[in-house]
Amino acid sequence: ISRVRKSETLKTLLLQLNCHFTWRLLEKNAEIDELEERLHNQLEYLLNANKYMVYNLLSYIKYLQGNYEEAIANLDEAEKSSLANAAGVKSKLLVTYSNYAWVYYHLKQYDKSQLYIDKVNGVHEELSHISNAKDSLPEIYGEQGWSMLKFGRKHYEKAKECFEKALKEAPKDPELNSGYATAVYRLECLEKKSLDENCESLDLLKRAVELNPNDSVVKALLGLTLQDLKRADEGLKYIEEALEQTPNLPYVLRYVAKFYRREGMTDKALGVLKRAVSLIPNSSFHHHQIGLCYRNKMHEKKKLSRTDPQNKRTYTREIQELLQKSIFHFKMTVELKKTHTYGYTDLAQMYTEANQIVKAEEMYKKAFNVKTITEQEKQQIHFYYGNFELKAKKCEKEAIKHYKEALLIPVMTFEKEKCENALEWIAERKIKQNPRDAFGFGLLGFVHQIKKNKIDAVECYEKALKLEPHNEEYLSHLCELRLAI
Template identity: 30%
Template structure:
């Protein structure tokens, strides 16, 4: 039995998952993570499988409950299997390794071994692309997880999203993750050139994921922070469309939170209307000024 446990422990230490990523074990940080993750799970999340994977890890450390962690990891497994065409694929690599870890801590060694074998099968069926040590799905989930922790972890998130994009250059999730991580880590510390690169990455992300309200808001905030004025055609109309989508989403939430968010959203709508009217009036004034100036400069006949 001891030799079996030693062999399993060796295998567990070699897999890529939340339990081997040396994440923060600070209780106050993990409590905040739990609150945020549970809130996101109630309101929907495009990274739902990753969310339940991380929640399983967080709950395990806060409550010291492998049973509770197992519930969340199984939720993640169901979601991730639904996202794979045949019910299994590389999205499950991290989840199956997490499940192996938790079963090991429950003393359920046959189950642990079974999940480790599934990780090995997935690695063989879905190998990492050339130039990557890990599959892009692993880099992506690792980046998504790290970006939610402290500054040093967020730096590592940047590197993981860059590696994910090396393997899957057009994947919108990795572009969004890289934009978010770079913005968090470097935007307030960077020089003008670096800020410009980050703004360009945010622009790429919002273009690839046009329904992502966070990327759109981040783009406007970044432009405002560097004092860059943009008069892109349709930008104010894009803002209005985006805010109306947000209003529809807000109305589906709880009453108390909905009232507060609707108030903020209505203020945003009013502000965008004002900016659009101001932009139109300035364009009219500019056109009039140019016409007047050209009139003054007209040659005498």
């Protein structure tokens, strides 16, 4: 009984600790193995003093995998790394000691767990004489923010909050400023909005680069942001500086290549990506970017073949080669990262180009089955699947279904507008062919309703109901709109 009581008492103390076990990182769908691989790559290529954070997170991953021995081994490395680089900053050990306490608790080694709880309290006691900030240590919030960023997009908002809290205590800390700028940049990328001069990440990235001129990754992100803002000449300076600083850092090479590709410098982008793949052969990101480059080159050749029909045979051969290369790299993308939704849709489009309709459809279905799928991604897949049904399978009914599904998702993306246009085009074509087509008017009513053009929507549904008086769907929409007006 006393052992059970001891376990319960310990659990109460453990829940008060600030570490990976209390940060609610665990998700059933988190790509643990893929994350583990990325962290091992970071240990190899990142040379900054924050390796202890990588070991701490690796330890937590090993716990999630049920490998407690490896979890302890990684915490040993984290402790060594902290002591070697912290130069007397004991607060950097707090997360490591807290993680130790949790792992030993799960191993039912309660005395050792208590020992590490005591160590955490000891460090806090020491620090309380210097500062009153027991619960607002910037190192802890910084490490939490960093871990949230690594654990995936669902945690980006929380990561941003953590860095904000840390910066209140240490506003000029270079690493914290880099982390905060990165979190905001990633959130903006997720929202997929077209950026304007007021975009939040621009000033944050500039500040991070000023405070930390050696951080080539943040420099590359600044370059990409300036490119998004149609200031590519300015962005190129940062991109080339980042590349010069760390010519063999895969995390910089990926962003440099993205910049070159989007600027139409496809061969330059491919050169950089091939170097990145030679360093990290199993990066789904790099393979996806290579696939996009070959796809761009294929489209360029297609344009040339239309303007230069005399060399059509040569172009046809080159187009086929580029198509196969693109398919190869998109396949690698989804094999290496099973949750890469854009990898599936890009591969599906290439299979459609190759007239492999069954394989293309299979990829769209796989994309929908990704467990970590976002609303934006769902909308995008519905759009491309709709196009596929309309153009490749000549099935207008299924295409309409996908376009409508996309419009019912309450997020704003470029694809949403495309779906609206596609449905409007189908509806107007139907009405032109047959002015008594109730379905055409009903479809146009739906598009107006989505666009919040209530008066136009009512008019269309009324016309549809005149032609098909017992249609419950039109009646329901009409009632809803009239009440709203």
